[in-house]
Amino acid sequence: MANTEGSAPAHYDSFATSYDEIWRVPGIRPLLPLLTSTLESVGPHKDIAVLDLACGTGIGLRIMHALGARRFVGVDISTQMLEVAKSNTPPGTELYAADCARPLAETVPALKDEQGHFDVVLGMWLLNYAPSAAELAGMWANVAAYLKPGGRFVGTMENHEAVTAPRLQSGKYGVTETELNPLPGGHAEDGFQVHLRFRTEPVVEFDAFRMRKDVFEREAAKAGMINLQYKRPGLDEVKKMVAEGIGGPEAADEAWWAELLDEAPNLVVMAKKQGVSQAWLSN
Numbered sequence: 001m002a003n004t005e006g007s008a009p010a011h012y013d014s015f016a017t018s019y020d021e022i023w024r025v026p027g028i029r030p031l032l033p034l035l036t037s038t039l040e041s042v043g044p045h046k047d048i049a050v051l052d053l054a055c056g057t058g059i060g061l062r063i064m065h066a067l068g069a070r071r072f073v074g075v076d077i078s079t080q081m082l083e084v085a086k087s088n089t090p091p092g093t094e095l096y097a098a099d100c101a102r103p104l105a106e107t108v109p110a111l112k113d114e115q116g117h118f119d120v121v122l123g124m125w126l127l128n129y130a131p132s133a134a135e136l137a138g139m140w141a142n143v144a145a146y147l148k149p150g151g152r153f154v155g156t157m158e159n160h161e162a163v164t165a166p167r168l169q170s171g172k173y174g175v176t177e178t179e180l181n182p183l184p185g186g187h188a189e190d191g192f193q194v195h196l197r198f199r200t201e202p203v204v205e206f207d208a209f210r211m212r213k214d215v216f217e218r219e220a221a222k223a224g225m226i227n228l229q230y231k232r233p234g235l236d237e238v239k240k241m242v243a244e245g246i247g248g249p250e251a252a253d254e255a256w257w258a259e260l261l262d263e264a265p266n267l268v269v270m271a272k273k274q275g276v277s278q279a280w281l282s283n
Contacts, residue, residue, distance in 0.1 A: 018204060025199065050064045054125060055075060056076060058085040059088075061093060072089060072094070076100075104146070115146055118151060123157075133215050143273075150272065158266055159230075178197070190211055191211040193210075196208055228270075231268040
């Protein structure tokens, strides 16, 4: 997670131990198999180095460990998230507390000489924590700085084209969005701020930010990221949700998921750093 205001780290700290519960919510859960298959598609991953920005409790690093990666580094603004990550991430994982919208070469001394050394950079809900185009630019700059030429970024984010979608107003899929407002601090032209509340036990809620698509893609390009792609959950992911019993008995009917698929609130995003691709990243 990236910082959005002075009180943000303490707010994230407050739900660190229950944060992973959001991955059980029907509105979020289909992203997990989609994320895994997307990461599989940019392999092979044997012995590669992975940097996870806004690593939270380390779910992305756990997936990459299962796929065969060798080195794992996680950065997050929340020290309590990192405490949870210590027991949830692969042995030897390096964890650092820092704001992922600020230059990591300056704020994390251990990473000063690591720029250009990572095969994959992850960002689980990184890019929807930028309350301005300037902070989004800082996030993309860190992604590009630490990737090898041709390396891949893969993350999850809110769909910047799905604003005030009815299925999130109703809470049908376990999450509601309210208090939709222009971005604060004179950045109204760049996007929206929204409050998210997840039907978990205990409840997890926080503010997130949605940049306009053109702003989002402009900042990615300025950082040297190309081949930007968005992946949305589909029937394959729904079939897996039904098999897992996500959403309860009523969700066993695939039609129950139709609204979520029609206007997916969340996406998997991937991009590539400009430059000569490594052989294993040639696809």
